[in-house]
Structure formats: structure tokens, C-alpha cells
Amino acid sequence: MSTASLSVRRWWKDPWRKPRFLQALTWGYLAWSLVPVLIAVAFSFNAGRSRSAWQGFSLRWWVGDPTAAESLLYRPELRASVVHSVWLAVATMLIAVPLGTLFAIGIDRWHGRGPGIANFTMLLSFVLPEIILGVSLFLAFIYLLRDVVSLGSTAQILGLVTYQISYPVIVVRARLLSIGKDYEEAAMDLGAPPTQSVRRVLLPLLYPAIFASAALVFADTIDDFVTVRYLCAAASCEPISVKVYDAARAAPPPSVNAAVTFMLVATLLAISVGFVAYRRITKAERAGPAGREFIGFQV
């Protein structure tokens, strides 16, 4: 056997060899996954109308000339859709997070067959493709509930809450499992009635999970373009995501790149605020990996 093939064999057999191939795959994957997005962000600063050929730097698609009305800031319908996006996200967050938190506490503590069925339904709403939920809500609003809620902002919020409610449930339940029942039982041993032990002991312990899920719901709602698109009949209730989706199917100018960059920044801001709040509250307890709730889902 030649020395070359021997050294290859030795390299192959060496249990401590560096996994060069896997390393290259990982770096390749990360570049593939993130660089395109950075390029799209860069093209929102393009001086020309193209989003594929660089023609110099300018802020024209962000804050450009008001009279041309082509920038994110000065194009009225783009601005209106940004406002609508934020409004939908805030409303969805304010409804879905309390409902989901209460639900998580309820099914965690209530014994019997009820919680199993309720939790199954909740998980189902989480794993079904969004188009199924979107279409069924759309049909419900145009047929059964036609005279109660018509398509528009209210329908959008009702639909978004239905889709998002499982986030706080999953995150808060994970937290409930990790804190256990000891604190609450100690409170009751000291004479606290049920309401007080929930409000003064359990709820403060759940704050990190509540903040985390609020950030998740806000970020995910800003990005949603399936459910909201079906549940909106007029241009006035189109959030920025739907505007981008419709524009992307034609020949979009870089102001659309500016719009998606704006969505990205809004999402990252929400996540950072939630994360900082989470870290501050859980400062005292650093046992587990910090911020596991922020992965977004657990398997």
C-alpha cells in the first residue's frame, strides 16, 4: 500500500480529526441563509430603480423627495399600511397573551379529561398549515358571521388571535413546568386564599414567559401575510406585509426593500425588548439555558 493511501486511511480512522466537511457545510449554510437578506437590505439604499443591479447609495427609497411620493416615508399608502401593521400586532398581542396565559394556567392545574381535549385543539391550531385556518376563517366570516363581523380590521384581529394564541400557551406552560407548585403551596400554607396565591405568587413568576410570548406574538403578527390577506376586503386594511406580497408579484421598486427592512427592524426591536425584559426578571435564577423561550417553539 502506498504511503499516500495509508495517510488517507489514518486520517479517516482518526477519531479526533477536525470535521472539515461539516464545518464547511455549516458555514455554507449560514452564508446561504443570511447573506441574501443582507443584500436585500442593502438594495433598499440603491440609487436606481433596480433591486438587482447596484447603482450607488441613496436614501431616496426611505425618505426621498416628498413630491415624487416614492419613498417609504412619503408614499401615503405605504405609510398607512405600516401604521395598520403595528395596530394589528399590538391588538393581537394584547388579546392573545392574556387569553393564552390564563389557558396555560388552567389546563396545567385542572385535572380530568377537559384539559387534554382543549390542549389537543390548541396544538392543532399551531401545526396546521396557515392556509387551512385562513380559508376556514374567511368562509366563516363571509357566510355564517356575515351580519355579525364583516371582513376588515376586526376580522383580521379575530383571525390573528386565533392563529397566535398557541404561542403564549406553549411558552407559559413550559415555564409552569419548570417552576413547579412549591411556591404556590408555600403561599397557601401561609394562609393565602386561591386568588391571592395566583395573583401575588404565580403571576409574578410567570412574567418572563409572558414577556417572551408577547414579543413572539408581536413579531410574528407583523410578518403575517396569509390570514390577514384573506380577512381584508379593502386596500385600507392591508398591512405592510400584504402590500409587500402583492408588490413582489409584479416588478417592485426598492421602496419595497425598504418596507421589508422596516418589518425586519420592527421584529428585531420587539424581540430585543422582550429579551432584555426576560433577562432582567430572571437575573436571580440562571440555572437553565437563558432565553430558551426565545427559540420560539419547543419539541
Place this chain on the structure above:
Amino acid sequence: MREGARISSVLYPRWYWPSFAAPASVWLVFLFIVPFYVVLSAAFGTIDLFGNPLPVYQPWYWSTATFQDILGRFYGTDAFYRPALIRTLVFVPAASLLCLIIGYGVAYYVARHAGRRKGLYLVLLISPFWISYLMRIYSWQGLLQPDGLVNRILAWMHVASSPVGWLQGKPSTVILGLVYGYIPYMILPLYGFLDRIDQNLLEAGRDLGAGPMKTFVRVTLPLSRQAILAGMVIVALPMFGDYFTNDLLGSTKTAMFGNLIDNAVQSPGGGPQAGSLVLMLMVLLVVPLLYYLRSTKRAQEAA
């Protein structure tokens, strides 16, 4: 523990904990279960005097005319929906498999070899979750334009003499788009699992004389079967309902099942058709879905 449970059930009234779950349960009944019933009622409904669709809410009056009409578009002589179904049944497994091959390698590397840089790798792996799907696919639209970066690089490397029409309904573009969109959902659960594998098992394998490859094939891979299946289901389920990836990166030549549903919803009076298609999709998904829900339940019980 047992004692504790009894104490709390004595102190709390029977209705106390159920009342916490009540508001969200009522919400789910009215906005999740009732809408499903409306899907059935619309799919099995009739038309009124003016030819507009009319849902029927009493099951004993249901008519399967629309449903059979739609079903006939998948087989028979005039099967113009069939190509979309076949594409879905090819694209989704192909994309899921690619997700698994790439995702397993990345997850394995980060779990086993990242060393002190693990935190950095994890942040980078999680970051696609915070970039909207829309933006990620939109970014590729720019790169794949006739004068986009991909064609420029190919021309510079003298691989392609004329620009390739990546966005003109190429199956490979749509499959890679699906992989790109859903692979983060595969990597994180796989990572979570591979990171938990007991190092002692691997060292035992090595002590018994197995090389790195053999240890992987005989120890790591069999252990991760459950995680692989769960990851495949997590990425495949949403892909089956995906219409936007093809909408933004493909054309009617690469339309998938989700596009049939989306087109039906967008067309006036298309409610019953959309309802029938949604029912068919659910039938298609029921087996992987139940498998996934069962395995998560088992994982929760084990935890």
C-alpha cells in the same frame, strides 16, 4: 407530590382552574371549530336562485356535487388539477429530504464540534426565525433576476453564457425556495436532540472499537430516528399548504396544491371550491399530523 395535589384540590373550588381555561376555550370553539364546520357546510352546500354559493348547515341536507366536481379535476379525462397535486407530492418530499440532509449536518456540527463558539452559532441558527418568511423569499427574488447576482456569478465563472430564467417556473428554484424557507424549523429540533445525546454512549462505542463513522451509523443515527421523523413532519406539514413560495419564485408551471386553494379563495364565489380543497388537504395531512401530535405528547410525558 401526591399529597400536594390533594391539598390544592381541597382548597380550590372545582370550577376554579377550568374557569382559567374557559375564555380561550370559548374563543377556540367559535373561531376554530365553528369555522371548520362552515368549511364543511360550504363544501357540501348548494347554490341559490342567482347561482351564488349557499352553505348548508344541516348535515342531512348536504350535497356532494361541488366536492365530486373538484375531485373529478384530479382524475378522469379533464384532470387539470392533477399536475399541481403531483408536483406537491414530489416537491414536498424532495424539499423535506434536502432539509434533513443539510440540517442534520449543520445540527450535528454545532451540537458536537462548535466548542466555545456554540452561543454564536446558535444565535446565527435562530436568526432566520426573526426574519419574516416573506422577506427571506423576497430577497431571493432579487438575486435570481435575469441581471441578478446569481446570473452574474454564473457568467463570471463562464458556467452559463446567457442569463438563466430562474424565476420562470423552474421546479429546482421552487424546491430550493422551500428548503430555504423551512430548514430552520428542521435544524433547531435536531440540534436540541443531538445536544442531549449522552456522551458516554458515544465513548462506549469508541471504546468497543468503532471508528467515528461506525459510531455515528450504529449509535447516533438510530438514537435520532424519532427526532428525524418529528423534524420531517414539522417542515413537511406547512409545505403542503404553501402557495407563496411558488407565487414569488415560480409560475403557473410550478403551481402546487396550496396555489389551487389560494386561487379558489381569490375568485368570486369560489368559497365552496376552496372549502372542498381544504378538506382534501386535511385528509392528506391527517396521518403525519396525528403522528406529530402523538410524539409531542409522548415527549411531554417523558419530560
